[in-house]
Amino acid sequence: MDLCLTLLLICLCSLGTTNAEVAEDHSIPLISLNTSQPIEEGESQGTPEPTTLNKTTVTATSDLPTANKTSPDEEKGDSCQAISRSPDTKQTITAAIQRLGMQLLQNLETTPEQPNVIISPLSISLALSQLALGAKNETEELLMYHLHENSVPCYHESLRHVLMQLRNSDVQIATRMFLRQGFKGKQEFVNESLRYYDSEPAIVESLQQINEWVENATEGKMMDFLSFLPPNLLLMLINAVYFKGEWKARFDPNFTSKGVFYLDDLHLVDVDMMDDTKHQLSLLMDSELEAQVARFPFTKDMSLLVIMPESGRVNVSLLSSHLNISNLYERLPKERAVQVKVPKFKLEYSQELQEVLTKLGLGEVFLNPNLGGIADGPLLVSSVMHKSGMEINEDGARAAAATTTIISRASNPIFHLSQPFFFVLMDDVTHIPIFMGVINNPNPGAPVLQRGDVGSKDKKQSILPKLTHPD
Template identity: 45%
Template sequence: MAAPPWPLLLLLLAGLPALHHGVSIAHAFDDDVQRNILQLQGPISSQGDEADGLVEEALLPEVALPEAEVLPPSSKTQEGLLGTLLPPSAPSLAEEVSAVELGEPQSSSEAETQEDDHGGSCDRDIPLEKTHMVAEAVMKLGANLLRQVELENGKGNLFFSPLSISLALAHLALGAANQTEQQLLKALHVESVPCPHQALRTVSQHLSQTTLSIAARLYLQKGFPVKEQFLEDSEKFYRAKPATLSGNSEADLAAINTWVKDATHGQISTMLTELPASVVMLLLNAVHFRGFWKNKFDPLLTEPDTFYLDDELTVSVEMMRARVYPLSWFTLDAHDVQVARFPFKGNTSFVAILPNHPEQNFSRLLSDLSQANFQSHFPKERPTMVKMPKLHLQHHLNLEQALRQLGLGELFSAPNFRLITEGPLVVSSVQHRAALELSEAGVEASAATSVSMYRSLSAFNLNQPFLFIIQEDTTGIPLFLGAIRNPNPSAPQERKMSDCAVGNEGKLFPCSVDQEKP
């Protein structure tokens, strides 16, 4: 039976949630054994076999980042975060809070972790087994962002790191107060997590003991007054050491991009393309993942093959193959999808999800699957015939519109960041870049998120038609009313530059001037 021509859904790196497209699974039989044929299908940019390969024996060298602490990867493995962290008998943090509200006894160490970070009482580390709520929160944010990005551009490839974005927004929340803080915690889905910054630190430390490295940096304009507590907490919870912007935009931009390039082992060479002079603070983080397949693909079997975009269109791609691949996969009938897990060495895996019909809403499907706890369904591995395309992805997201849709519009207008500095401070830009290389040896993936901030000055410009009232303030009686449509009716009128003709080289022709008759 031929493989069904349905589109690719997404990729999930357990411990580094990252979204792409999906999988296609069909059945094939020979005389002796049933085999399952797995094919990944979707638009891909690929390179030659040798150029794309990850070589386990020839790793990229670790790069020491100046003044920034990068949590180093090691070979230590622990229980996975998605759906497997918490034993059924262990109470969650939320359950322990409920126990306190009900007056049930609680140890002093447990009580200390219930208080808010800003109260200064979240001083002890939170056990890893009690941070499963963070994994759920990161997945929810990823699904929400996927939905918003799909609305903007639902046709192309998509790849990003919900972990990197979560860490950046949580770092921002560290300096927020009142409604701004509440909105950030709600968008992050950690509003019910006691000591969320503490929990994220515990998760980051765990992830950095696997095959992931995490780095953070806090760039500050020279002379910008930042509260000492925010600087201390930034380093304490997010390992973000401060660095000073020189004031030379070109030099500062080069320094920022070099830092990201080093933190991502060269995968992201250009994080920002411009740095406005008005920027007074930049929150920045980067994550880098390198995983080697537990069962590698043979490069000699990789060859051009058909990738089915939909019922009508196909594209030729470099397709990796395995005749007998030990694979754990299953069909989730309630959601009409097939799910497969490709393990890396260590405690991470590549999870591929395929809807059995076209035109699937990927973000809604991801939300439904998360609620269904699909991670607990994986059966024992069985011999499977597999096809998987080589992938080379570079993706950039300007997150302002998506964050506005998630209820964070205040960040870009009138937020409260009084825990960072006195006076107005506004987010001007949230940028995210991600890169992926998938080859016969494994996967290398990186992402970086930046939050640019500037000082906002209150402004009220009467530079277009307006109405005015002269009133007596005690009684509110209007003494005079006016409507101004042209403050200078005797002056020549000119067309706005945007209305002028544009030449072949993109230059604006001078606009005609219409003299108003007296």
């Protein structure tokens, strides 16, 4: 029986300091959109407001006399630079992203429509991190705890350096901030998003605009990211991650043939199976995991790490209790010639993450968050949408993911009693039903109309009307 390969994740195998990190003003390219518009009409983007470094205000002093001694803010900045470049800091951030990814996999359930789960822990971590820039007090503490368990000082600066290094590999990372016309966000939040995450602001114009941005950012790999724009949208924080890598040892298409993939002891499916009798890879049998571990290297410092339990079925909960990806990676032996069979596939996965993030303890972000760093007044996160996909073939692998955080104005719940209902008139003390009934038509004498006859004049109303009073 051919052993099935269960693809768990792409392992980022190198997080050391690179030459690109030495240049502090290193420009990180973003995929261009149409014209980015200012936040508010007449507001200049040329001279930014004072930005912050881990919530400590840094004010420009170019017009002040030059002094030899260093200010406290400069000392803080120098300290953050040292911390963010530290190998220990990068290792901690790596472990935090791995941990979040495993927690999500444990709580994301498969369905007959989506039997596979493919996520980008990097993209989701980036989305929550940018949201944390605008969070205050207990909401910021909650996000920081789930992002890195409060173990990384100067977190945003440190994550920025990790992103810089990833951009020097085969990974492309793009971010953007879309704002509803008329909505004014706080300039400090806009500045920090641009500084740490290169998230440029733009005005929301259409659904097509958003989807085209994601499509461009993922080199056409991900299309139709969103199916609609929420009517209560105020702000959208969106990022896209794209990877394209070539195998260090490619598969010969002439040896690809029909094979079988065993779903369990009783079921199997036909697949196109890539075959190589002498494929160079690192192979390890881990007795504690009761699984085979293989590392398929790409031409650059990236690899596909595969963990295949001997039982033939992946139990993520059991696997995660013993799994330390970095430790496992370090124990892999040198590459050697191995006879391998690998299924070709092209899969997509999409999921609204509100439920799973609530399970992980982030429910307050969707109910009553303090997002005072973004704008004044009550705001809430109405959606965290994630979509990802992966393709494996003879040449290598392509993977893409996008995550968007939708922020809207908090409002009172809506209840329209506009269809048949059951009622009970209750005594609150004894719970005796004084009256009860069913109302099918509250106006029996009125003529009955077809649904299409009602509100036909309003059919062309915009899904996303402009805000005339952004309060």
